[in-house]
Amino acid sequence: MSLSLRIPDLDLLRQIAQRSLAVFFVYNLATGRFEYVSPAFEEVWGREETDVNDQLDWLLGTVHPDDLPLLRDAYGQLRDGAMRQFVAFRIRLAHREQWISLTAYAILDGERRHAIAGFAEDVTHQKDNELMLSKYGIHKNGILEMLAHDLNGPLGVVRTLAGRLEEKARRHGLPELEEDARLIGDTVGHSIRMIHELLEKEFLESSQAGIKFARIELIEQINMLLQGIERLNQDHHKHFQVESSAPEVFAEVDQDKFMHVIQNLVSNAMKFTPAGGHILVRVQQEANAVLIAVSDDGIGIPAALQPQLFDRFTKSRRPGLRGEVTTGLGLSIVKRVVELHRGRVWVESQENKGATFFVRIPIRQQ
Numbered sequence: 001m002s003l004s005l006r007i008p009d010l011d012l013l014r015q016i017a018q019r020s021l022a023v024f025f026v027y028n029l030a031t032g033r034f035e036y037v038s039p040a041f042e043e044v045w046g047r048e049e050t051d052v053n054d055q056l057d058w059l060l061g062t063v064h065p066d067d068l069p070l071l072r073d074a075y076g077q078l079r080d081g082a083m084r085q086f087v088a089f090r091i092r093l094a095h096r097e098q099w100i101s102l103t104a105y106a107i108l109d110g111e112r113r114h115a116i117a118g119f120a121e122d123v124t125h126q127k128d129n130e131l132m133l134s135k136y137g138i139h140k141n142g143i144l145e146m147l148a149h150d151l152n153g154p155l156g157v158v159r160t161l162a163g164r165l166e167e168k169a170r171r172h173g174l175p176e177l178e179e180d181a182r183l184i185g186d187t188v189g190h191s192i193r194m195i196h197e198l199l200e201k202e203f204l205e206s207s208q209a210g211i212k213f214a215r216i217e218l219i220e221q222i223n224m225l226l227q228g229i230e231r232l233n234q235d236h237h238k239h240f241q242v243e244s245s246a247p248e249v250f251a252e253v254d255q256d257k258f259m260h261v262i263q264n265l266v267s268n269a270m271k272f273t274p275a276g277g278h279i280l281v282r283v284q285q286e287a288n289a290v291l292i293a294v295s296d297d298g299i300g301i302p303a304a305l306q307p308q309l310f311d312r313f314t315k316s317r318r319p320g321l322r323g324e325v326t327t328g329l330g331l332s333i334v335k336r337v338v339e340l341h342r343g344r345v346w347v348e349s350q351e352n353k354g355a356t357f358f359v360r361i362p363i364r365q366q
Contacts, residue, residue, distance in 0.1 A: 022121035023049075026107070029079060029115055044100070044122045046093060064090035064097070066248060070215075070364075071102075078106045078116050088123070088215045099127040130214075130255070159188040211254045211340050213365045218249045218290065221259055222281055229266060237275040240266075244283040251290045252365045257337045261345075264330050265294040265357045272355070273298035288363055289343075295356040301349040309347060310335040334359075341365065 023045075024038040033053045041049040045062065052059065063071060067089035074085040087102045104118030166181035219242065226240045262281070269279045273296040284291040301309065310331045338345045343361030 020119070022119040024117075024119055026115050026117045029113055035115065044098070044120065045091070062091040062093060064092060066090075066250070070250075073364075074102070074104065075116070078104055079113065082106065098122055098124045155188050155192050159185050159192070162188065211257065213252045213254055215250055215252050216255050218251055218253075218283055218292075219244050219247065221255070222262060222283065222292075225259060225263055226266065226281065229263070229270075238270060238273060239276075239278045241278065241280045242283070243280065245285050249283050249285045249290055251361060251363050253341060253361065254337075258341065258361075261334050261337050261359065262292065262294070264334050265359075268330065268357075269294055269296035269298065269355070272296065272300075285363075286360075289360050290363060292359045293356050294359075295354060297354040300351040300353050301347065301355050302351055306347060306349065310345065 018039055020038060021040055021043070022038075023040045024036070025034055025041075026036040027033070028035050037049040037052050039049055041047070041052065045059070047055060047058075060068070070087060071089055074087045078085055083106050085102075085104050087104075089100055089102065091098050091100055099122070100120050101123040102118060102120045104116050106113050107115040107117050162181050162185035166178050166185060169175075169178035169181055222242055226242060230240050266279060266281070273279060278297050280293075280295045282293045282295070284293075335345050338359055338361065341361045342365065343359060345357065345359045347355060347357050349355035
């Protein structure tokens with residue numbers, strides 16, 4: 001396929017395009033036809049690049065129906081004013097699904113938008129690796145939460161009993177036993193502080209690291225998260241459920257940070273929900289946003305505590321039903337991460353009637 005655009009160093013550009021594993025293309029806006037498609041097209045789509053203009057309907061037909069609006073929106077923005085667009089979308093070929101990363105640029109001829117040029121690369125293996133890393137990340141975060149939930153309770157009991165033993169030894173004039181009890185209490189207190197310093201460090205580093213947006217499917221990620229939490233907390237006897245307005249809901253998020261938000265909200269719900277209670281995550285796809293609600297039927301949040309709930313080191317922090325201690329950092333980090341996604345987080349709750357935390361973020365990030 002020939003390339004007729006007036007671009008400097010055309011031969012060099014053609015050589016680079018022909019050797020690239022990504023599909024390089026130039027689409028003429030006036031004619032509605034591809035002026036150039038590199039040979040890598042055959043590797044990705046399984047058809048010769050010379051046939052692409054005769055198979056435009058087939059080409060669009062390979063795009064996953066749920067991703068077509070995303071692709072059309074990117075095209076419209078390039079045609080009407082944007083200079084660059086990044087899109088990740090899925091294609092279906094021979095009963096398999098592949099992920100394509102598209103980077104496209106508007107090409108100007110003077111003041112007129114003449115063409116759209118860019119690269120389309122098969123990133124299916126990268127997506128698979130990201131999914132695997134996400135599973136490991138969820139498992140790691142689950143272990144950290146297990147440390148907080150399952151160790152804080154018993155250690156808190158030991159510290160309380162050590163305090164009582166110390167007081168009794170003092171009353172009965174047993175200085176050696178009193179000193180031993182004090183050492184037990186101090187050692188346990190140090191262990192509890194170490195656990196919370198570890199969690200605090202993990203949460204702060206996760207929220208402050210550079211943000212990287214990617215388009216992900218939220219329902220799969222939330223289900224994996226809840227399954228991991230449920231496996232690690234089987235003795236808590238709580239019931240987890242996910243409800244969604246659609247089988248798949250996509251949004252552009254920083255996957256690690258945003259799933260940390262959901263995990264933090266579910267963790268909070270667990271702290272204040274008794275055994276046998278229910279925790280529900282609802283995902284609602286809206287026109288240009290996604291609304292996620294994490295609900296529980298636990299003890300709820302007093303109205304007086306709600307206004308400061310998302311402040312750093314808030315005075316609204318309370319121990320969990322099993323004695324879990326909190327630094328008060330969790331919800332402030334949730335708010336920070338949600339705001340980095342140009343979203344909003346809020347809570348609705350009544351005492352003894354449970355609580356619901358809402359997170360609304362745009363589907364696409366600018």
